[in-house]
Amino acid sequence: MTPQAWFKQRGWTIFPFQKAVWKAALQGRSGLLHATTGSGKTYAVWFAALARAIKQPAKPKRGLRVLWLTPMRALAADTARALQEPLAELLPDWTVGMRTGDTSAAERARQTRSLPSALVTTPESLCLMLSQANAAERFAALDMVIVDEWHELMGNKRGVQAQLALARLRQWHPDLVVWGLSATPGDLTEARDTLLGGADGEIVEGALRKELVIDTLIPVNPSRFAWSGHLGLQMLQPVIDAIEPHSSTLIFTNTRSQAELWYQNLLEARPDWAGLIALHHGSLDREVRDWVEQSLKLGTLKAVICTSSLDLGVDFLPVERVLQIGSAKGIARLLQRAGRSGHAPGRPSRITLVPTNSLELLEAAGAKRAVANRQIETRHAPNKPLDVLVQHLVTMALGGGFMADALFDEVRTAWSYRTLTRAEWDWALAFVTHGGQSLTVYPEYRRVQADALGIHRVPDLALGRRHRMGIGTIVADASIQVSFISGGRIGTVEESFISRMTPGDHFLFGGRLLELVRVHDMTALVKRASGKKAAVPRWNGGKLPLSSEYAHALLDCLQDASEQRYDGPEMQAIRPLLELQQRSSALPTRQRLVIETHLCKEGQHLFVYPFAGRSVHAGLAALLAYRAAAMSPMTFSISVNEYGFELLSAEAFDWPALMRRVDLFSDTDLIADVLASLNAGELAQRRFREIARIAGLVFQGYPGQPKSTRQLQASSSLFFEVFRKHDAGNLLLLQAQQEVLEQELELSRLQATLVELRDRELSFYQTERATPLGFPLMVERVRERLSSEKLSDRVARMIAQLEKAAGP
Structure with a gap:
């Protein structure tokens, strides 16, 4: 049977983009397929691989023919089932297998003897396979590689790991066909080039435009003075009403x-929903998440409250509707989550935005505008991360060994390393052969040695085992296992959260109220509790930054409002807030930077509204404070949110005169000023812990005997100090500083924002009291000092005073 006949037998339509992929792959062409979620991308590339196998009977029938890379282990089983379905009728001799961190030892042993025809795996597991001495032989029959959800991988170090693995596979198979799948890549050309290492390739776009519905649950009385989370559970009943008529809903937070x-x-x-609603996030135990995912597929759950753990391609056909609590902060993320509903060709996707404060109504309007204009964020691959390269060198030395010059040429075919210099390569090679300048005397850092023929290998079996246990670029959070004292794991929480608790304290986790009994061997032993208020675990990375595309869409909405255009229910609902802001000072736009000053008993407040996102505002605020203090010594308190920042000083400052006299928004000496304005040394040291782990300097311990976060931090801090004092030119130190600048402070965006701000008109306003845009910044600063109960009382009094002064 042909692929066309298989489709016809099921009454399915073959879409033009699927035919285009089949044709290109049969011609030996690689490329990138961009199509909406649920439109048939998987079968477009899978049937291309099957068509190649059917057309090439001379190729070996046994051995691994197709490698399917997925960014998440959770997707592997779902993908494998989809790939298995047509094989009985098209290629009955073919088998499909999985290789992830969840694969059993018995299955791994079977794969060691004989790999399946198609293997679904992750970048980490692929690199583990490449570290085997007979790797070239095991991949001898490989014909095609498919990288799923490429947009999710390409912007991080796991994507770099995949690039390096693909470079090795292409070295063995110059005619290897590689296809990437992506629903929300932004810049298609860059996504394709990153995948193919700059080689020529196709870009196929699915012409099938999926119907997308974006709407908003409008609060009954949006406050004119918003603060983060203030609507909170006022939206609980509207959310319940939205869930009620649907058989299955995903609620993203x-x-x-x-x-x-x-x-x-x-x-x-709704206690009657017990057993019908569930919780899903990455800290819950694997068994719990598997049960939730399976129940979603079977349609037995009415709603699942989840995080990004359910963002990606698991196919939940019963899901009819998606709710997004708060702003998604990025257009690509919003589209990805919307695609979880209507996950089939021809079915519309619907996402409903649930604002948690009044200003998120503006974000909802901006999101609809950005989606309509196809303003999707572009992800960029990391630029030659040397920790990943160091790890790759040891992996290649284990996987049959390498010649230095040949591997240098091979590595440079990976997009992230296309500008790798010979000096940087020599440094990385020296680092794995003798530990570089400062670790030469320690045998454990002589991980790779060249033999008489110049082939670099790992000379010590123990070093090889240790390296394989550390392969990967995902650096685990500082986490501790949570288990019932009676038995049964629940998941993991941050070690820092548990360390602040004493036995008897209560906390909420996994949808249960728990009491801490004791901590033993990196495990928090708990029992069920009831009746008391509970703390909620905090996980790192909670506050997502607003993307540039999203921010620009918000400014466009504000431009409309400044011209008295309030289109759509969201803008109508937030109109009283924006009109009060305009009466109090002005609305920021792409042409106007609004700057407010306000005197009170605390001192002088400076409010600036660039609308560039929290991360950029943190850098901007510190930069402005540092440059202003250099002109006139002053101490500032800083507060930031997505829309702007506040500087509070005890004494009054003539900001208009200073800004007209000195260009505080200059990007000259930007790096030096940013490093001086922040505790960059502390940030870099924290970042270095991840780099040291990836580069193999820090060993995380053997299975069942993990090192604590404190031990890992102490080890990496020791290396950091040794390199800083005795090897200041160590490229891993420089990488740590660069990653802090680019990833935590978003230096490129900060620089672009400074350029934008210099082109905007500076509009200064002296206000008598906080404006609707300034008020949430004041609350952010007060929040750090007060409990949630005291904060609510304090904010309520402030709002009452402001509303009275503002008038009807």
Whole structure:
């Protein structure tokens, strides 16, 4: 049977983009397929691989023919089932297998003897396979590689790991066909070039435009003075009403803490939903997540409250609707989550935005505008991360060995290393052969040695085993296992959260109220509790930064409002807030930077509204404070949010005169000023822990005997100090500093924002009291000093005073 006949037998339409991929692959062409979620991307590339196998009977029938790379282990089983379905009728001799961190030892042993025809795996597991001495032989029959959800991989170090693995596979098979799948890549050309290492390739776009519905649950009385999370559970009943008529709904939150709170409150409001709603996030135990995913597929759950753990391609056909609690902060993320509903060709996707404060109504309007204009964020691959390269060198030395010059040429075919210099390569090679300048005397850092023929190998079996256990670029959070004292694991929480608790304290986790009994061997032993208020675990990475594309869409909405255009229900709902802002000072736009000053008993407040996102504002605020203090010594308190920042000084400052006299928004000496304005040394040292782990300097311990986060931090800090004092030119130190600048402070965006701000008109306003845009910044600063109960009382009094002064 042909692929066309198989489709026809099921009454399925073959879409033009699927035919285009089949044709290109049969011609030996590689490329990138961009099509909406649920439109048939998987079978477009899978049937291309099957068509190649059917057309090439001379190729070996046994051995691995197709490698399918997925970014998440959770997707592997789902993908393998989809790939298996047509084989019985098209290629009955073919088998499909999985190789991830969850694969059993018995299955790994079977794969060691004989690999399946198609293997679904992750970048980490692929690199483990490449570290085997007979790797070239095991991949001898490989014909095609498919990289799923490429947009999710390409912007991080796991994507770099995949690039290096593909470079090795292409070295063995110059005619290897490689295809990437992506629903929301942004810049298609860059995504393709990153995947193919700059080689020529196709870009196929699915012409099938999926119907997308974006709407918003409008709060009854949006406050004119918003603060983060203030709507909170006022939106609980509207969310319940939105869930009620649908058989299955996904409710996305941006943080695990938020997911825990919403799950608990939904259950309290609707106890009859017990067993029909569930919780899903990355800190829950694997068995719990598997049960939730399987129940979603079977359609037995009415709603699941989740985080990004369910963002990607698991196929949940029963899901009819998606709710997004708060702003998604990025257009690509919003589209990805919307695609979880209507996950089939021809079915519309629907996502409903649930604002957690009044200003998120503006973000909802901006999201609809950005989606309509196809303003999707572009992801960029990391630029030659040397920690990943160091790890790859040891992997290649284990996987049959390498000649230095040949591997240098091979590595440079990976997009992220296309500008790798010979000096940088020599440094990396020296680092794995004798530990570089400062670790030469320690035998454990002579991980690779060249033999008489110049072939670099790992000379010590113990070093090889240790390296294989550390392959990967995912650096685990500082986490501790949570288990019932009676038995049964629940998941993991941050070690820092548990360390602040004493036995008897209560906390909310996995949708349960738990009491801490004791901590033993990196495990928090707990029992069920009831009746008391509970702390909610906090996980790192909770606050997502607003993307540039999203921020620009918000400014465009504000431009409309400044011209009295309030289109759509979101803009109508937020109109009173924006009109009050305009009466109090002005609305920021792409042409106007609004700067407010306000005197009170605390001192002088400076409010600046660039609308560039939290990360950029943190850098901008520190930079402005540093440059202003250099002109006139002053101490500032800083507060930031997505829309702007606040500087509070005890004494008054003539900001208009200073800004007209000195270009505080100059990007001259930007790196030096940013490093001086922040505790960059501390940030770099924390970042270095991840780099040291990836580069193999720090060993995380053997299975069942992990090192604590404190031990890992101490080890990496020791290396950091040794390199800083005795090897200042160590490229891993420089990488740590660069990653802090680019990833934590978003230096490129900061520089671009400074350029934008210099082109905007500076509009200064002296206000008598906080404006609707300034008020949430004041609350952010006060929040750090008060408990949630005291904060609510304090904010309520402030709002009452501001509303009275503002008038009707």
